[in-house]
Amino acid sequence: METIGERKEAPRPDTPTASGKVSPSFEKYTQVYFDVIAKYDLAPTTALLLFTVRSLSRNKDGYCYMSKKKLSSLLNISEDTLFTHINILEKKVLLDSIPPKYRSDTSKLKLKPHIAEFIKQISNSITTKYRYGKSRL
Numbered sequence: 212m213e214t215i216g217e218r219k220e221a222p223r224p225d226t227p228t229a230s231g232k233v234s235p236s237f238e239k240y241t242q243v244y245f246d247v248i249a250k251y252d253l254a255p256t257t258a259l260l261l262f263t264v265r266s267l268s269r270n271k272d273g274y275c276y277m278s279k280k281k282l283s284s285l286l287n288i289s290e291d292t293l294f295t296h297i298n299i300l301e302k303k304v305l306l307d308s309i310p311p312k313y314r315s316d317t318s319k320l321k322l323k324p325h326i327a328e329f330i331k332q333i334s335n336s337i338t339t340k341y342r343y344g345k346s347r348l
Contacts, residue, residue, distance in 0.1 A: 241266040244333050247326070251303055257296045259286060261305060264320045265330065273327070274309075274319040 241262045248258045263286060268275040277285070283293040297320070300306035305326045309319040322330075 242334075244330055246333055247330060250329075251305060251326075253303075254296075254299075256286070256288060256292070257299050260293070260296045261300055261322070261326075264306065265322055265327070268321060274321045276317055276319060278317045 241259070243258065243262050247253070247261070253261065260282075263282070264275045267277050267282075275282075279290055279293055283290045286293065288296075297306065297308055301308060305323055307321045307323060309321070311318050
């Protein structure tokens with residue numbers, strides 16, 4: 212029983228479970244860069260999709276392999292809405308969508324090199340700002 216002045220600490224989301232796996236809720240985050248949103252005039256859902264794909268594509272080949280069903284669930288939007296925002300990003304030349312080779316495969320999403328480089332520059336300038344205490348933006 213909790214008394215006044217005493218507080219139970221909630222389990223941290225990054226604490227491994229009994230099986231040794233880290234809680235998936237800890238892994239569901241993304242960084243949003245407002246410079247990108249302003250430069251490319253992105254709607255909030257479109258921007259969130261772009262940055263989520265970036266977060267999920269940090270493997271060697273740079274592709275996001277999450278299924279459209281899971282991705283739409285993660286973003287709390289319908290699959291039709293997801294496809295609409297993917298098309299918007301493709302028209303703005305910010306995202307590549309590679310269809311699956313086989314019916315059972317998932318399609319792959321990847322940021323275009325110029326947007327990936329732009330985000331990397333912003334990220335590096337932020338890192339430099341906090342490392343050395345001055346802004347280079």
